[in-house]
Amino acid sequence: MERLQKYIARCGxxxxxxxxxxxxxxxxxxxxxxxxxxxFKVAPGKDLVEIKNxxxxxxxxxxxxxxxxxxxxxxxxxxPRGRRKIIDLLPEVKERIxxxxxxxxxxxxxxxxxxxxxxxxxxxxxxYGITKTYLVLVEGQVNKNTIRKLAKGILxxxxxxxxxxxxxxxxxxxxTLLKITxxxxxxxxxxxxxxxxxxPVISLKRICFGPLELGDLKSGAYRKLNNEEIKxxxxxxGIK
Numbered sequence: 001m002e003r004l005q006k007y008i009a010r011c012g013x014x015x016x017x018x019x020x021x022x023x024x025x026x027x028x029x030x031x032x033x034x035x036x037x038x039x040f041k042v043a044p045g046k047d048l049v050e051i052k053n054x055x056x057x058x059x060x061x062x063x064x065x066x067x068x069x070x071x072x073x074x075x076x077x078x079x080p081r082g083r084r085k086i087i088d089l090l091p092e093v094k095e096r097i098x099x100x101x102x103x104x105x106x107x108x109x110x111x112x113x114x115x116x117x118x119x120x121x122x123x124x125x126x127x128y129g130i131t132k133t134y135l136v137l138v139e140g141q142v143n144k145n146t147i148r149k150l151a152k153g154i155l156x157x158x159x160x161x162x163x164x165x166x167x168x169x170x171x172x173x174x175x176t177l178l179k180i181t182x183x184x185x186x187x188x189x190x191x192x193x194x195x196x197x198x199x200p201v202i203s204l205k206r207i208c209f210g211p212l213e214l215g216d217l218k219s220g221a222y223r224k225l226n227n228e229e230i231k232x233x234x235x236x237x238g239i240k
Contacts, residue, residue, distance in 0.1 A: 002044055010118055012117040064225040066229075068111075110208065136204050
C-alpha cells in the first residue's frame with residue numbers, strides 16, 4: 001500500500017506537494033469515489049486512480065531529457081495565452097513528460113524533463129539543496145561589496161535567501177557578467193536578488209543543474225540523458 005499523494009507523484013503527474021492540493025480540492029478519485037484524505041492509501045496496479053476523471057498509472061519506463069530552453073518560451077505544458085511552450089520543442093517525444101522546476105519566460109538554458117515522479121520530487125524539494133548555476137548579465141558595474149551581499153544572502157519579501165556562490169566573470173562599461181550558483185528554487189529568485197542590489201538582470205541562462213551541464217547544446221535542442229548522468233542525478237537525491 002502507498003500513500004495516494006506519493007503514488008500520484010510517482011506516476012509523474014506532479015510533485016507530491018501539488019498532489020496533496022489536488023486531493024484536498026477533490027480532484028482525485030479512487031475506484032470511482034472522490035478522496036480528500038491525505039493519509040489515504042492505494043494498492044498500485046489494483047486500485048483505479050483518476051485525476052479530473054482521467055486514469056493515471058505509473059509509466060512503463062522512465063525517460064529523461066535535457067533541453068536548452070530558448071527565451072520567450074513558457075515552462076508549462078499548456079498556456080491560455082497561446083505562447084510557445086517547452087513541449088512544442090520536443091515533437092518526437094511520445095511519453096508524457098514534465099519539467100523539473102521552471103525557467104521563466106525570458107530566461108534560457110538547461111531544463112530537465114522526465115516522467116520520473118520520485119526524482120522530480122527530490123530534485124525540487126528544498127531538503128536536498130540541489131544546486132543551479134546561471135550566467136547572469138546585469139545592468140551597471142557590480143563591485144566587490146555587492147558580490148559579498150549577494151553571496152551572503154538577500155532579504156527578500158518571502159524571507160532571506162540561502163548563501164550563494166557569486167563570481168565576477170566580466171566587468172564591462174555599462175554591464176557586468178556574473179556566475180551565480182544557488183541551492184533554492186524560489187520564483188524568479190536571481191532576478192529579485194539582483195534587483196534588490198540595484199543591478200537588474202538583462203539576461204539569465206542556466207548552465208548547470210546538480211551534476212548536469214548544458215555544454216554546447218544549441219538553443220531549442222534537446223537530448224536524452226546518458227546512463228551515467230541519470231545515475232549521478234539519483235545519487236545527489238539519495239535514490240538507489
